[in-house]
Amino acid sequence: MSTPESRLNAFPIFMKVEGRSVVIVGNGDEALSKARLMAQSNADLTIVAEIPDEELAAWAAANDATLLREPYHSDHLAGATLAFAATGGEALDARIVADARAAGICVNAVDRPDLCDFFTPALVNRAPVAIAIGTEGAGPVLAQMIRTRIDRMLSPSLGKLATLAASYRAAVETLLPKGAARRAYWNEFFSGAPARAMEIGHFDEAQAAADELLARRGAVEGHVALVGAGPGAEDLLTLRAHRLLMEADVIVHDALVPEAVIAMGRRDAERIGVGKRKGCHSKSQAEINELLVELGRAGKRVVRLKSGDPLVFGRAGEEMAALRDASISYEVVPGVTAAFAAAADFELPLTLRGVASSMVFTTGHDLKGGTLPDWAKLAIAGATVAVYMGRSIAAELATRLIEAGLSPDTAVAVVENASLASKRLFHGTLADLPALESREDLTGPVMTIIGDAVAGARFDRSTALAADIFVPVAA
Numbered sequence: 001m002s003t004p005e006s007r008l009n010a011f012p013i014f015m016k017v018e019g020r021s022v023v024i025v026g027n028g029d030e031a032l033s034k035a036r037l038m039a040q041s042n043a044d045l046t047i048v049a050e051i052p053d054e055e056l057a058a059w060a061a062a063n064d065a066t067l068l069r070e071p072y073h074s075d076h077l078a079g080a081t082l083a084f085a086a087t088g089g090e091a092l093d094a095r096i097v098a099d100a101r102a103a104g105i106c107v108n109a110v111d112r113p114d115l116c117d118f119f120t121p122a123l124v125n126r127a128p129v130a131i132a133i134g135t136e137g138a139g140p141v142l143a144q145m146i147r148t149r150i151d152r153m154l155s156p157s158l159g160k161l162a163t164l165a166a167s168y169r170a171a172v173e174t175l176l177p178k179g180a181a182r183r184a185y186w187n188e189f190f191s192g193a194p195a196r197a198m199e200i201g202h203f204d205e206a207q208a209a210a211d212e213l214l215a216r217r218g219a220v221e222g223h224v225a226l227v228g229a230g231p232g233a234e235d236l237l238t239l240r241a242h243r244l245l246m247e248a249d250v251i252v253h254d255a256l257v258p259e260a261v262i263a264m265g266r267r268d269a270e271r272i273g274v275g276k277r278k279g280c281h282s283k284s285q286a287e288i289n290e291l292l293v294e295l296g297r298a299g300k301r302v303v304r305l306k307s308g309d310p311l312v313f314g315r316a317g318e319e320m321a322a323l324r325d326a327s328i329s330y331e332v333v334p335g336v337t338a339a340f341a342a343a344a345d346f347e348l349p350l351t352l353r354g355v356a357s358s359m360v361f362t363t364g365h366d367l368k369g370g371t372l373p374d375w376a377k378l379a380i381a382g383a384t385v386a387v388y389m390g391r392s393i394a395a396e397l398a399t400r401l402i403e404a405g406l407s408p409d410t411a412v413a414v415v416e417n418a419s420l421a422s423k424r425l426f427h428g429t430l431a432d433l434p435a436l437e438s439r440e441d442l443t444g445p446v447m448t449i450i451g452d453a454v455a456g457a458r459f460d461r462s463t464a465l466a467a468d469i470f471v472p473v474a475a
């Protein structure tokens, strides 16, 4: 049973204001903030301010609000649906409240909860969808915090999607029996293909998907999102990645994606790890492709979570080809690639005016052949080179680049576990780079950045690659 403490003293409702009069009496920031809030609706707004602030007057002119430059009189409230007393003066506010009540108008007095008939919420507006957050005046900061969180969770296109949904209601009610079938339709409508098309601004496509869904009688279709998980820190995930994770039925992830990021997914989503880590069993790429196709065919919403950006050394090309061949719908969500995270940790400008104007993403593994790859020439011409998966070939990388003509003095930055609390930073020159290979204390992923632009990085938090050579203790 609920106790009085667990019940609300102010109950949220949605008030019809379209075309109706809302009157704000007052001036300054208080009046303006209520005006801004009400302007999120189609109410007819009147502001009564005898000598309005410049800002308030400009706002009223730009937002179609009627501004009455008159001293307040109770007649100003005539016919209003809602009224706000925001004069800042206690006696005047009290008079406005009394006048409003006498006329049967709901009234709010700014910063005077005792005088209020209603409170205004913190608002997440995705018209026609609205989320109103109230704390009964106890914590405006708390309300704003919650507002921000909810705002982040909801797609900016949710309003348009809801409007589209309204236009399908009649058809769905005619064609689909009440109960499970209808629920399945709307579930898929709001999280499947129509929602995805709307998200990228393709209204016609969303409509076509909604029609198709109706033709299929609401049967769900699988979808695979190849999602960049970023370099490791949870808050470097994109909002879109987060949203997809919360909607996923299945999350298929690599070993490099930390548990904390995977945990941001829907709690009851199935999780499948497919990456190798230090010799543990892992699936072959062909098996992963097959798995994604299988899950898609089974009508699952799949998030294929890859570290960094999915299109950078992520073998996404093969997965996309397999999905295309199987006619399974998919999308790609970019992520913060390791090179960018490492550069940020090092405060290292990847391009630097007059020094480096191009950038190479490489694994360095192509330096093994007889001929030098083109990117080596770019490096010599001053490009910044980001080396992925380069630890085990550090010595060969350095030797070949020096042979090719890159100065042994070229600056090198190395970051282990970029973006994570456990990150470690090292700096040195190309001549020092071979030391990396023998460092058995480096257990996390390592990003190596080479080039003159590296000299612009911040070195006071990194250790010298050469000076700190790790010597394993003899057994």
Ligand code: SAH
Pocket: 231, 232, 256, 306, 307, 308, 309, 310, 311, 312, 313, 314, 336, 337, 338, 339, 341, 342, 387, 388, 389, 390, 415, 416, 417, 418, 419, 420, 445, 446, 447, 448
């Ligand atoms: N798609 C990923 C790269 C996958 S290849 C991306 O865009 O970042 C794996 C390599 O990425 C690792 O060997 C390492 O070189 C690099 N890497 C990934 N995460 C890293 C991190 N947090 N810190 C440093 N390097 C990282």
